[in-house]
Amino acid sequence: MSIQIVTDSTVQLTDEELATLPITVVPLIVRLGTQEFLNDGVQITNAQFLSHLVTDEELPKTSQPSIGQFLEVFDRLGENGDEVLCLNLTHFLSGTVNAARQAAEMSDTKVTVIDSLSIDRGLAFQVITAAKLAQNGAPMETILNAIELHRSHTEIYVFLNTLENLIKGGRISRAAGGIANLLNIKVVAELTDGELRVAARGRGKRFIRKEINELVDRIKTEAPPKVGLTHVDNLTQTSEIANRIKEALPDTQVTIHEAGPVISTYTSVGALAIEFYTD
Incomplete structure (x- = not known):
């Protein structure tokens, strides 16, 4: 049994980090007028979004992933008995961590949800450390202690x-x-x-x-x-x-x-x- 790491798309990870580490990213949602996009770098690129940010009169709107998005990921990652550790951006800036917690309660997978109290590359520092430790077979307690150290430093x-x-x-x-x-x-x-x-x-x-x-x-x-x-x-x-x-x-x-x-x-x-x- 392994520990799978889940996070949200406010994290800043390099392509190499995503390719080599056991990390799954759940995208937030961006709304431009009546159009809705996943913040996954595919449905709308950073360059495309920036043009809207500069020219549109109405400020784009963002929202947390749905409980269903998290639940699907948790259930899929736990199909073979793996455990999940989910790290999300600070609750002061989004309700994402609360959606993850609700999904964790509904999932058959054993899921631990952590409020990183961070965002962006600061969130990535915690996620990368957790993923490397998980990849090397570290127990959950060791990973959580390392996350706390990163959060405070x-x-x-x-x-x-x-x-x-x-x-x-x-x-x-x-x-x-x-x-x-x-x-x-x-x-x-x-x-x-x-x-x-x-x-x-x-x-x-x-x-x-x-x-x-x-x-x-x-x-x-x-x-x-x-x-x-x-x-x-x-x-x-x-x-x-x-x-x-x-x-x-x-x-x-x-x-x-x-x-x-x-x-x-x-x-x-x-x-x-x-x-x-x-x-």
Whole structure:
């Protein structure tokens, strides 16, 4: 009997990681007007979605996978007696983990559902570690302890040109974001205990550059083994940051990711996330 790892499509995994590790991804749902797509990179690509995000008057809508989606996956993976560990994005940003929990109660498969209190590459850090341990035959308790270590040692910072979409989508309160929008102030948000909170505010691109430079300098000092960079149509700046980190820390794994529709919807064009794990 093996342990199969399940997660949702807000995770950022490389093609190699998906091909070599026992990971199944359940897609969230994206709605553009009356059209509905699975956030799986197939029904609608990141590039196609981005064109809608820029030109459509109505903000795209996202929703969690259905209980039925999770139930089908859990039942299929458990057909031969395997156990399932399901890791989902933080409940502060989506009801996905609750849908997974309801499906777990309905499934004949033994399923453990975990709220990662994370998202994006931060979620991936937990998922990859769980999958590698499962692949090597580690028991569930060992995997859960490793996940907890990653959760408590991962930092996520998001650099935003606007909070407008986060507020419209209900992912951050108007009280937290109202002043920033009123004054057209750039924002640094931090994921703290699973909740996205405004960490710093300032005017113009110079402020953002300063905040990024300070964070990169700290990363160089702390030398984390894993760094993930995710962007929304901001590859040039993201690549420059990646090169700086790689040059200073050649042994650190640095990955670059293009944000998918769910994350792009709320962070808007130009956003950049820096995520890293410290031992």
